[in-house]
Amino acid sequence: MHTVHIYTDGAAKGNPGPGGYGVILEQVGTGYRKEFYEGFRLTTNNRMELLAVIVGLEKLRTPNTSVLVVSDSKYVIDSIAKGWVFGWEKKGFAGKKNPDLWKRFLRIYRQHKVDVKWIKGHNQHPQNERCDQLAVMASTQPVLNVDAFYEQQRGDKLI
Template sequence: MNNDLPQVQIYTDGSCLNNPGPGGYGVVILDNQNHRQELSGGFRKTTNNRMEILAVIMGLKALTKPHQVTIYTDSQYVVNAMMKGWAKKWQINNWKRNPREKAKNPDLWQELLRLSNQHQVNFTWVRGHSGNKENERCDRLAFSAAQNDSLQEDVNYEY
């Protein structure tokens, strides 16, 4: 681990009104100099899991140079896929979870793996809706983004 890298905390959350349905993501980025950045966006038809993964992607994309990153998310799916190596295994197995079952969201997992390789990333699970200030803020950002009138198309979502 390179302790010389700047440190940043990224809080993320995804939201979906119905599932699938309109969805959004929310991101809060905090650095050691008390700088704060908030990001959000929404899609017409997507899934909650896609928005959870995309929130992390958007947070990492906002970094312009390598960082030591702690991702805080209430998605055990994201934490386990990254920390237990599931996503890397799916990638090695041509995006299959097992011989009969395709991995879902390979477009997003591939991008998340690529971005994670540019940084030193640790994923930490936080319980959703339990009073964590930044997770609650991400939840509001994601929910609000999902309700926007000008939502984008999630072109890689398979109906």
């Protein structure tokens, strides 16, 4: 079984504002590489950072895959590496932001062997730079998706 590296980035202009994520999946030693991105009309950078990780994990087809998630998001990496998300889960995510995404993350996280690594953003890391390009491009598409949970939580009308 091959190890997969998942590189991620999220962006939001205005925070909240239009946002997007970018993901690169690379299967180590095989040359396999795939890119994904998606944009939303109103969201936050932290939601996009977390959604990028979720989407990367959800794209894996084989359970129990060994995965290294590489992100420049301290919010995401520290929440996982320092175990905060597991404490939040035990407390029903009371008072925590993005519970919808953290619950979704935990469902897919538990299907794989996941390690995480923080890298400094905008530091000439090729995959991180590409993910940033994808996230920004996604956030500027002429038609953007609705981040329904976020907009409903804010009390915004979805139409």
